[in-house]
Amino acid sequence: MQVNGAAEARLRALYDEHATALLGFALRLTGGDRGRAEDVVQDTLVRAWQNRAALDGAAGSIRPWLFTVARRIAIDQHRRRNARPQEVTGTAGDVALMSAADSADVEAGLDRIVVLDALSALSPDHRDVIVQTYYAGRTVAEAAQQLGVPVGTVKSRSFYALKALRLALAERGVRT
Numbered sequence: 001m002q003v004n005g006a007a008e009a010r011l012r013a014l015y016d017e018h019a020t021a022l023l024g025f026a027l028r029l030t031g032g033d034r035g036r037a038e039d040v041v042q043d044t045l046v047r048a049w050q051n052r053a054a055l056d057g058a059a060g061s062i063r064p065w066l067f068t069v070a071r072r073i074a075i076d077q078h079r080r081r082n083a084r085p086q087e088v089t090g091t092a093g094d095v096a097l098m099s100a101a102d103s104a105d106v107e108a109g110l111d112r113i114v115v116l117d118a119l120s121a122l123s124p125d126h127r128d129v130i131v132q133t134y135y136a137g138r139t140v141a142e143a144a145q146q147l148g149v150p151v152g153t154v155k156s157r158s159f160y161a162l163k164a165l166r167l168a169l170a171e172r173g174v175r176t
Helices: 005-029 033-052 052-056 063-080 104-121 124-135 140-147 149-173
Strands: 088-089 096-097
Touching: 005 063, 005 104, 033 052, 033 063, 063 104, 063 149, 088 140, 104 124, 104 149, 124 140, 124 149, 140 149
Parallel strands: none
Antiparallel strands: 088 096
16 A cells, blocks of 8 residues: 555554554453454554545544444454354364354453443542442442442532543443
């Protein structure tokens, strides 16, 4: 592919701005496999380059689009690997087939990774309120007692925590 100087500078700026965040996200999507994560980042940036005309006119940051593309590439890679189960040799010398993971389980796992990543972007106070009220299933009063803060503080933090979580998820390409 022939790239002129201005186009090369735009591509380099795209890489400099987003590659580190994409790599961290891709590492979580690939279970820490750096080689696969780097492939996801490379494929994502190639797709961004191929769609640069549409992205140049887009309002706002393209990071949510990049995270969505990276997530889809990781899912596609996983499905491709599991499309045909690998053959393995059993202890008795007979050939057994490895079972492929259910794609719904994989997508649910990837969704959990994205939500956990978004939660990690919240302040500790906001994250604690979300964990207490949503994940631990506590009432506002129980969460207030557990956290050692007034009930009104839990209500206020919940409001702002959910707002920040929506923004963090949007930055990762998740529509709420």
